[in-house]
Amino acid sequence: MNTKTKISVLILMGFLAVTSCGKKETTPAEPTETTETSTEGEQAPAAAATEENVLVIEGNDQMQFNVNELKAVAGKPIKLTLKHVGKIPKEAMGHNLVILQEGTDQAAFALKANDAKATDYIPESEKASIIAHTKLIGGGEEDTIEFTIDKKGSYPFICSFPGHVAMMKGVLIVE
Structure with missing residues (x-):
């Protein structure tokens, strides 16, 4: 890691330490599942959301997915x-959300992503590891993507912005 990158990471960490103190943002764990109701009585709200394959995830200024x-x-x-x-630019x-192939080394991917600022931290060398x-x-923005996964499995997802993978990761379960 070069000196410029180290300084940037230190500044970011200092900024995070200052901004993450105080009132913690709270959001429901899964807003679509807790607010929907089923009128047929046959399907649970979670099943209805899953079958439609419409997913929403939030990232905040405390480096967390909801x-x-x-x-x-x-x-x-x-x-x-x-x-x-959040509000921070x-x-x-x-934040981004990168869905990776099963078995991808997330730490190795994140290291390569650190050096991919020009492509919004999506490393060109790792295209084969990325599903979508x-x-x-930045704060107040959103992005929607559409893709299909044919094979059942557990696919890891991360935020590839430098330093975020430690706290911003999860799994997409395809059944």
Whole structure:
């Protein structure tokens, strides 16, 4: 890691220490599942959300996703929206969501992503490891992507902004 990158990381960590103190942002664990009701009585709200493959995940200024597990149905299009519910711009607290192939070394991917600022921390050398990714967004922004995964499995997802993978990761379970 070069000196410029080290200084940037130190400044970011100092900024995070200052901004993360105080009132903690609270969001429901899975807002779509807790607010929907089923009128047929046959399907649970979670099943209805999964079958539609419409997923929403939020990232905040405390480097956290509001959920660490997403579920989808194999072979059906997935519409995933990433919302940055914080206020800090993407240059200091950018978030993206990168869905990786099963078995991908997340730490190694994140190290390569640190040097990929020009491509919003999506390393060109790791394209084969990526199933889909959102663009890098800042506070108040959102991005929606659509993709399909045909094979059932557990696919890790991360935020590839430098330093975020330690706290911003989870798994997309495709059933």
